[in-house]
Amino acid sequence: MTVIIPSLPHAHLSAPPLPMSILRRLPFHSLTPCHYRPRRRFATLAAVRQDTTVWTPTPISSIDTAAESLFHISIDVSSSPDLAASHTLPGQYLQLRLPDVEKPSFLAIASPPSLAASSGAFEFLVKSVAGSTAELLCGLKKGDVVELSQAMGNGFNIDKIDPPEDYPTVFIFATGSGISPIRSLIESGFDADKRSDVRLYYGARNLRRMAYQDRFKEWESSGVKVVPVLSQPDDSWTGESGYVQAAFSRAKQIHSPKGTGAVLCGQRQMTEEVTSILVADGVSSEKILKNF
Template sequence: MSFKTTIQPSNHTFPVGKDETILEAALEHGYNLPYSCRNGACGVCKGKILQGSVDYGKAQAFVLSEEEKAAGLALFCCAKPLTDLVVESHEVTTEQEITVKTLPCRVEKMVKLADDVMALYLKLPTNERLQFLSGQYIDILQKEGKPRSFSLANAPHDDELLELHVRNIAGGEFTNHVFTKMKERDILRIKGPLGNFFLHEDSPRPIIFVASGTGFAPVKAIIEHALHIGLKREMHFYWGVRKQADFYMLDKVKEWEALGIKFTPVVSDEQWNGRMGFVHQAVLDDFKDLSGYAVYACGAPVVVEAAHREFTTQRGLPNDAFYSDAFTFVPKT
């Protein structure tokens, strides 16, 4: 059994199961309502019930008073529908609308994805969740030295753990620590979400993703979000690495291919039976006109810069249809 819920003023509608909260169902259907703790303790998700009735759930009295309930307010992370609903809530669509937080987290799991790539899965405190847009990044804050930035590789609807892909870089103090000393249950401090690299859902343009190395991480987040919300746009994913062994999570990529995303792997530094050379050149070879496309490029700065320069000057890609995140290496400090 489910109840139809309509968000005002956007007029978006989605079903909410009788055992689901309004927030859970909204996120599940790709509608990004504001939230933070997701357990009734912060009030960020507070909105108004314009029509219908709800079970208020575990809303904390100090966050939602009886007077506020009488005025029609509810915490959407706790409230469950008893009837069809019309609710009033802002929907988050830009990075400026999300609160940047500094939080402790625990290394829940470490998984080696390739010889020099480690996946870190970070768990926030029980009362915290991080709201973010697919493709954004967080900073790891160190006691000494500059913050280290890593893209979130998980989509917003899958936010129980934060997933990072860390490449072991020669001379990288933090990345070396990850591969030689870090262990599960270690405590880190993070700040985020940060960055303006994320999926622009309102554009009708077909998408070309161009990633080098661990630029795969934000692409993974964006693709998983796009598939989750049922985005119908044509999508191509070009992934460039130095050698074939640098590809990882290819089982995940095969799942995307089965759902209609065209994948083109490109290797630059060794012979193999697939496409070779620079990843942005593979796009140039395949597309003679990019004027109608949107490009999302991430990874090594030289790749991102070459893609931007040559796609706009040689293939007619509009400047405002090129979105990028260049991974700049910060030397030991």
């Protein structure tokens, strides 16, 4: 999901003089100084808030196609140890800004925190949307420089579903590019192999739109059963079809609601409906983790 941040002026906060032809038509109260004072105060405060973001120039290491309309982007943060160290939890995100583009994007970090520590890299799964900053980003090449803020957000609070013996069942849900922070979670490790039932329901329109298929075997070897769900599969597809929430409803088998946790990221309707299903079956809403 890409969030647009408005650009706010840093100068010329007072209103420009009006032409005399307009001044003659305005009532007296429209010209008093107090008419502009709140706007000036708001603009000043907003500008101060915007100035608190620390931007770090970083080069792109690689841009590769991950799936249809999805791109795998790796950014080198090896020369920015403070930036690399800011990524401490799976599910965190940051802002990315391009040269000569006023509006930055919020991007979830797809790589586990350990990758920044060991290899000095942040990885992202970016959906190219026409007319967006993300589209411009996906059109860049190796060596191009972008600016990153420090990682932010509380990520997925896995402590709420630990220890694994108390929460042997964990259901994970993702749709589209929402798989990005879920990848970070799985590859960070949350003792999936010590739990009896860990399932990832991953929804996409079709296999061409499904990223990270080359990682599924690795994820399953770590204890996560991957259940791809296609909403518009071709005739050769024999797996789950429809929407993620429907596929889960057909095979949920929640044996112990008190020992069940969940992690969700993706399309809003999916997260709302899955949450309703889980809560109705007795799963505590505090054990349903989101990264926002």
